Amino acid sequence: MPPHLSVLPRESIDALAIVPDGTYVDATFGAGGHTRLILERLGPAGRALAFDADPSAAAHAPDDPRFTLVHANFRALAAELVARDIAQVDGVLYDLGVSSMQFDEGERGFSFRSDAPLDMRLDPTRGQTAAEYIASHDETELADAIFAFGEERNSRRIARVLKARRPQTTGELAALVAGAVHVRGKRERTHPATRTFQALRIAVNEELDALRESLDAAVRVVRPGGRIAVISFHSLEDRIVKLRFREDERLRAITRKPIVPGDEEVAANPRSRSAKLRIAEVESETAA
Numbered sequence: 001m002p003p004h005l006s007v008l009p010r011e012s013i014d015a016l017a018i019v020p021d022g023t024y025v026d027a028t029f030g031a032g033g034h035t036r037l038i039l040e041r042l043g044p045a046g047r048a049l050a051f052d053a054d055p056s057a058a059a060h061a062p063d064d065p066r067f068t069l070v071h072a073n074f075r076a077l078a079a080e081l082v083a084r085d086i087a088q089v090d091g092v093l094y095d096l097g098v099s100s101m102q103f104d105e106g107e108r109g110f111s112f113r114s115d116a117p118l119d120m121r122l123d124p125t126r127g128q129t130a131a132e133y134i135a136s137h138d139e140t141e142l143a144d145a146i147f148a149f150g151e152e153r154n155s156r157r158i159a160r161v162l163k164a165r166r167p168q169t170t171g172e173l174a175a176l177v178a179g180a181v182h183v184r185g186k187r188e189r190t191h192p193a194t195r196t197f198q199a200l201r202i203a204v205n206e207e208l209d210a211l212r213e214s215l216d217a218a219v220r221v222v223r224p225g226g227r228i229a230v231i232s233f234h235s236l237e238d239r240i241v242k243l244r245f246r247e248d249e250r251l252r253a254i255t256r257k258p259i260v261p262g263d264e265e266v267a268a269n270p271r272s273r274s275a276k277l278r279i280a281e282v283e284s285e286t287a288a
Contacts, residue, residue, distance in 0.1 A: 006033030150199030
Protein backbone atom coordinates (compact mmCIF):
# COMPACT_ATOMS: atom_id res chain seq x y z
CA MET A 1 0.00 0.00 0.00
CA PRO A 2 1.49 3.40 -0.95
CA PRO A 3 2.09 5.91 1.84
CA HIS A 4 -0.66 8.42 2.53
CA LEU A 5 0.24 11.92 1.40
CA SER A 6 -1.72 14.95 2.53
CA VAL A 7 -2.96 17.09 -0.35
CA LEU A 8 -1.91 20.75 -0.56
CA PRO A 9 -0.33 20.48 2.91
CA ARG A 10 1.43 23.84 3.13
CA GLU A 11 -1.26 25.76 1.29
CA SER A 12 -4.13 24.40 3.38
CA ILE A 13 -2.43 25.03 6.72
CA ASP A 14 -1.33 28.50 5.64
CA ALA A 15 -4.97 29.13 4.69
CA LEU A 16 -6.05 28.81 8.31
CA ALA A 17 -3.75 31.66 9.44
CA ILE A 18 -3.17 29.73 12.66
CA VAL A 19 -2.72 31.57 15.95
CA PRO A 20 -0.67 29.55 18.48
CA ASP A 21 -3.28 29.52 21.25
CA GLY A 22 -6.24 28.90 18.94
CA THR A 23 -8.66 26.00 18.57
CA TYR A 24 -8.85 24.36 15.15
CA VAL A 25 -10.93 21.59 13.60
CA ASP A 26 -9.74 19.10 10.99
CA ALA A 27 -13.15 17.96 9.78
CA THR A 28 -11.71 15.00 7.83
CA PHE A 29 -8.94 13.37 9.89
CA GLY A 30 -8.03 10.38 7.69
CA ALA A 31 -4.43 9.47 8.45
CA GLY A 32 -3.97 12.72 10.38
CA GLY A 33 -1.51 14.46 8.08
CA HIS A 34 -3.23 17.83 8.14
CA THR A 35 -3.92 17.56 11.88
CA ARG A 36 -0.23 17.02 12.61
CA LEU A 37 0.66 20.09 10.59
CA ILE A 38 -1.87 22.10 12.59
CA LEU A 39 -0.39 20.83 15.86
CA GLU A 40 3.09 21.87 14.70
CA ARG A 41 1.92 25.47 14.51
CA LEU A 42 0.03 25.48 17.80
CA GLY A 43 1.57 26.45 21.12
CA PRO A 44 1.02 24.68 24.46
CA ALA A 45 -2.38 26.37 24.93
CA GLY A 46 -3.60 25.54 21.43
CA ARG A 47 -6.10 22.81 20.70
CA ALA A 48 -6.94 20.64 17.68
CA LEU A 49 -10.03 18.52 17.21
CA ALA A 50 -10.50 16.12 14.32
CA PHE A 51 -13.62 14.40 12.98
CA ASP A 52 -13.77 11.09 11.17
CA ALA A 53 -16.75 8.81 10.55
CA ASP A 54 -14.41 5.83 10.13
CA PRO A 55 -13.56 4.19 13.48
CA SER A 56 -10.28 2.89 12.02
CA ALA A 57 -8.98 6.48 12.00
CA ALA A 58 -8.25 6.10 15.71
CA ALA A 59 -5.19 4.02 14.84
CA HIS A 60 -3.57 7.16 13.42
CA ALA A 61 -4.36 9.51 16.31
CA PRO A 62 -1.33 11.45 17.57
CA ASP A 63 -0.42 11.10 21.24
CA ASP A 64 -0.78 14.78 22.09
CA PRO A 65 -2.70 16.29 25.02
CA ARG A 66 -3.80 19.15 22.76
CA PHE A 67 -5.61 16.75 20.40
CA THR A 68 -9.11 15.22 20.46
CA LEU A 69 -10.44 12.74 17.89
CA VAL A 70 -14.21 12.67 17.43
CA HIS A 71 -15.74 9.54 15.87
CA ALA A 72 -18.49 11.31 13.96
CA ASN A 73 -19.36 12.57 10.50
CA PHE A 74 -18.54 16.25 10.08
CA ARG A 75 -22.25 16.98 9.63
CA ALA A 76 -22.35 16.67 13.45
CA LEU A 77 -19.79 19.46 13.83
CA ALA A 78 -21.95 21.85 15.84
CA ALA A 79 -23.44 19.22 18.15
CA GLU A 80 -20.08 17.62 18.93
CA LEU A 81 -18.50 20.98 19.75
CA VAL A 82 -21.41 21.88 22.04
CA ALA A 83 -21.01 18.51 23.79
CA ARG A 84 -17.42 19.52 24.56
CA ASP A 85 -18.35 23.01 25.77
CA ILE A 86 -16.67 24.65 22.78
CA ALA A 87 -18.62 27.73 21.69
CA GLN A 88 -16.21 28.96 19.01
CA VAL A 89 -13.18 27.78 17.08
CA ASP A 90 -10.54 29.67 15.12
CA GLY A 91 -10.72 27.68 11.91
CA VAL A 92 -12.01 24.56 10.18
CA LEU A 93 -10.27 22.54 7.46
CA TYR A 94 -11.98 20.05 5.13
CA ASP A 95 -10.23 17.52 2.87
CA LEU A 96 -13.26 16.01 1.17
CA GLY A 97 -13.97 12.61 -0.30
CA VAL A 98 -12.60 9.19 0.51
CA SER A 99 -9.05 8.95 1.79
CA SER A 100 -6.42 7.08 -0.17
CA MET A 101 -6.25 4.54 2.67
CA GLN A 102 -9.93 3.73 2.28
CA PHE A 103 -9.56 3.35 -1.48
CA ASP A 104 -6.57 1.07 -0.95
CA GLU A 105 -8.49 -1.17 1.48
CA GLY A 106 -10.20 -3.36 -1.09
CA GLU A 107 -12.61 -4.86 1.43
CA ARG A 108 -14.24 -1.44 1.96
CA GLY A 109 -15.77 -1.62 -1.51
CA PHE A 110 -14.80 1.84 -2.74
CA SER A 111 -12.79 0.66 -5.73
CA PHE A 112 -13.16 -1.84 -8.56
CA ARG A 113 -9.44 -2.66 -8.52
CA SER A 114 -10.21 -5.66 -6.34
CA ASP A 115 -13.38 -7.70 -5.95
CA ALA A 116 -14.96 -7.11 -2.54
CA PRO A 117 -18.37 -6.79 -0.90
CA LEU A 118 -20.26 -3.77 -2.25
CA ASP A 119 -20.13 -1.67 0.92
CA MET A 120 -18.85 1.92 0.36
CA ARG A 121 -19.82 3.22 3.82
CA LEU A 122 -17.43 5.75 5.33
CA ASP A 123 -18.62 4.48 8.71
CA PRO A 124 -18.92 0.69 8.36
CA THR A 125 -20.76 0.46 11.70
CA ARG A 126 -23.98 2.11 10.50
CA GLY A 127 -26.22 2.79 7.53
CA GLN A 128 -26.94 0.99 4.28
CA THR A 129 -24.26 -0.62 2.16
CA ALA A 130 -24.16 0.20 -1.56
CA ALA A 131 -25.65 -3.22 -2.31
CA GLU A 132 -28.52 -2.49 0.09
CA TYR A 133 -28.96 0.97 -1.42
CA ILE A 134 -29.40 -0.56 -4.89
CA ALA A 135 -31.89 -3.09 -3.55
CA SER A 136 -33.98 -0.58 -1.57
CA HIS A 137 -34.39 2.13 -4.23
CA ASP A 138 -36.54 1.78 -7.32
CA GLU A 139 -35.11 2.07 -10.80
CA THR A 140 -36.04 5.74 -11.25
CA GLU A 141 -34.55 6.76 -7.89
CA LEU A 142 -31.39 4.83 -8.66
CA ALA A 143 -31.07 6.38 -12.12
CA ASP A 144 -31.60 9.87 -10.71
CA ALA A 145 -28.86 9.32 -8.10
CA ILE A 146 -26.38 8.00 -10.68
CA PHE A 147 -27.10 10.97 -12.94
CA ALA A 148 -27.01 13.61 -10.19
CA PHE A 149 -24.02 12.35 -8.22
CA GLY A 150 -22.01 10.73 -11.00
CA GLU A 151 -22.99 13.01 -13.89
CA GLU A 152 -23.47 9.78 -15.84
CA ARG A 153 -25.41 10.20 -19.10
CA ASN A 154 -26.24 6.48 -19.26
CA SER A 155 -27.79 6.46 -15.79
CA ARG A 156 -31.14 4.97 -16.82
CA ARG A 157 -29.57 2.10 -18.72
CA ILE A 158 -27.22 1.40 -15.80
CA ALA A 159 -30.02 1.54 -13.23
CA ARG A 160 -32.09 -0.92 -15.25
CA VAL A 161 -29.23 -3.42 -15.29
CA LEU A 162 -28.37 -2.96 -11.61
CA LYS A 163 -31.97 -3.46 -10.50
CA ALA A 164 -32.27 -6.58 -12.63
CA ARG A 165 -29.01 -8.16 -11.46
CA ARG A 166 -28.56 -6.78 -7.89
CA PRO A 167 -24.73 -6.85 -7.70
CA GLN A 168 -23.20 -7.85 -4.37
CA THR A 169 -19.52 -7.17 -5.07
CA THR A 170 -17.46 -4.39 -6.62
CA GLY A 171 -16.40 -6.70 -9.41
CA GLU A 172 -19.99 -7.53 -10.30
CA LEU A 173 -20.95 -3.84 -10.29
CA ALA A 174 -18.01 -2.83 -12.48
CA ALA A 175 -18.71 -5.61 -14.97
CA LEU A 176 -22.42 -4.84 -15.18
CA VAL A 177 -21.84 -1.12 -15.76
CA ALA A 178 -19.13 -1.78 -18.33
CA GLY A 179 -21.40 -4.19 -20.16
CA ALA A 180 -24.23 -1.65 -20.15
CA VAL A 181 -22.32 1.36 -21.46
CA HIS A 182 -19.16 0.23 -23.24
CA VAL A 183 -19.08 0.86 -26.97
CA ARG A 184 -17.24 -1.89 -28.84
CA GLY A 185 -14.02 -0.66 -30.36
CA LYS A 186 -13.93 2.51 -28.26
CA ARG A 187 -11.01 2.96 -25.88
CA GLU A 188 -12.01 4.49 -22.55
CA ARG A 189 -9.70 6.94 -20.74
CA THR A 190 -11.29 5.90 -17.45
CA HIS A 191 -13.15 2.75 -16.47
CA PRO A 192 -16.80 3.05 -17.57
CA ALA A 193 -17.95 2.31 -14.00
CA THR A 194 -15.99 5.19 -12.42
CA ARG A 195 -18.89 7.65 -12.39
CA THR A 196 -21.35 5.04 -11.07
CA PHE A 197 -18.99 4.13 -8.22
CA GLN A 198 -18.70 7.82 -7.32
CA ALA A 199 -22.46 8.28 -7.44
CA LEU A 200 -23.23 5.31 -5.22
CA ARG A 201 -20.57 6.32 -2.68
CA ILE A 202 -21.96 9.86 -2.47
CA ALA A 203 -25.53 8.56 -2.18
CA VAL A 204 -24.75 5.93 0.46
CA ASN A 205 -22.91 8.44 2.65
CA GLU A 206 -25.15 11.43 1.87
CA GLU A 207 -21.93 13.32 1.25
CA LEU A 208 -23.31 16.44 -0.39
CA ASP A 209 -26.03 17.01 2.21
CA ALA A 210 -23.46 16.42 4.95
CA LEU A 211 -21.15 18.99 3.36
CA ARG A 212 -23.90 21.63 3.17
CA GLU A 213 -24.89 21.04 6.80
CA SER A 214 -21.30 21.09 8.02
CA LEU A 215 -20.40 24.28 6.16
CA ASP A 216 -23.42 26.00 7.65
CA ALA A 217 -22.32 24.87 11.12
CA ALA A 218 -18.74 25.98 10.47
CA VAL A 219 -19.87 29.49 9.56
CA ARG A 220 -21.71 29.67 12.89
CA VAL A 221 -18.93 28.31 15.10
CA VAL A 222 -15.83 29.93 13.58
CA ARG A 223 -14.98 33.17 15.38
CA PRO A 224 -15.04 36.51 13.57
CA GLY A 225 -11.86 36.72 11.52
CA GLY A 226 -11.39 32.94 11.57
CA ARG A 227 -11.00 30.87 8.41
CA ILE A 228 -12.72 27.96 6.68
CA ALA A 229 -10.60 26.08 4.13
CA VAL A 230 -11.97 23.34 1.88
CA ILE A 231 -10.12 20.94 -0.42
CA SER A 232 -12.51 19.33 -2.92
CA PHE A 233 -11.89 16.76 -5.64
CA HIS A 234 -14.85 16.89 -8.00
CA SER A 235 -17.18 19.49 -9.45
CA LEU A 236 -20.19 18.66 -7.27
CA GLU A 237 -18.31 19.36 -4.05
CA ASP A 238 -16.50 22.38 -5.46
CA ARG A 239 -19.74 23.93 -6.69
CA ILE A 240 -21.29 23.71 -3.20
CA VAL A 241 -18.21 25.30 -1.61
CA LYS A 242 -17.88 28.02 -4.25
CA LEU A 243 -21.51 29.06 -3.95
CA ARG A 244 -21.42 29.05 -0.14
CA PHE A 245 -18.30 31.20 -0.04
CA ARG A 246 -19.67 33.57 -2.67
CA GLU A 247 -23.26 33.94 -1.50
CA ASP A 248 -23.14 33.69 2.31
CA GLU A 249 -23.10 37.26 3.63
CA ARG A 250 -21.30 36.07 6.75
CA LEU A 251 -18.25 35.10 4.68
CA ARG A 252 -15.57 36.87 2.70
CA ALA A 253 -13.97 34.71 0.04
CA ILE A 254 -10.16 34.81 0.25
CA THR A 255 -9.65 32.85 -2.97
CA ARG A 256 -11.33 34.18 -6.13
CA LYS A 257 -9.95 31.16 -7.97
CA PRO A 258 -9.14 27.87 -6.25
CA ILE A 259 -5.57 26.97 -5.30
CA VAL A 260 -4.44 23.81 -7.09
CA PRO A 261 -1.42 21.53 -6.66
CA GLY A 262 1.76 22.33 -8.54
CA ASP A 263 3.46 19.99 -10.97
CA GLU A 264 5.84 18.71 -8.30
CA GLU A 265 3.03 17.68 -5.95
CA VAL A 266 1.04 16.01 -8.73
CA ALA A 267 4.12 14.05 -9.78
CA ALA A 268 4.66 12.87 -6.19
CA ASN A 269 0.97 12.28 -5.48
CA PRO A 270 -1.11 11.72 -8.65
CA ARG A 271 -4.32 11.59 -6.59
CA SER A 272 -3.90 15.30 -5.89
CA ARG A 273 -4.31 16.32 -9.54
CA SER A 274 -7.99 17.21 -9.25
CA ALA A 275 -7.74 18.96 -5.86
CA LYS A 276 -9.05 22.51 -5.44
CA LEU A 277 -8.58 24.57 -2.29
CA ARG A 278 -10.97 27.41 -1.49
CA ILE A 279 -10.68 29.69 1.55
CA ALA A 280 -13.14 32.03 3.25
CA GLU A 281 -13.00 34.23 6.31
CA VAL A 282 -15.88 34.84 8.70
CA GLU A 283 -16.85 38.51 8.63
CA SER A 284 -16.43 40.27 11.95
CA GLU A 285 -19.62 42.30 11.92
CA THR A 286 -21.97 39.41 11.00
CA ALA A 287 -20.36 36.35 12.58
CA ALA A 288 -22.27 34.73 15.42
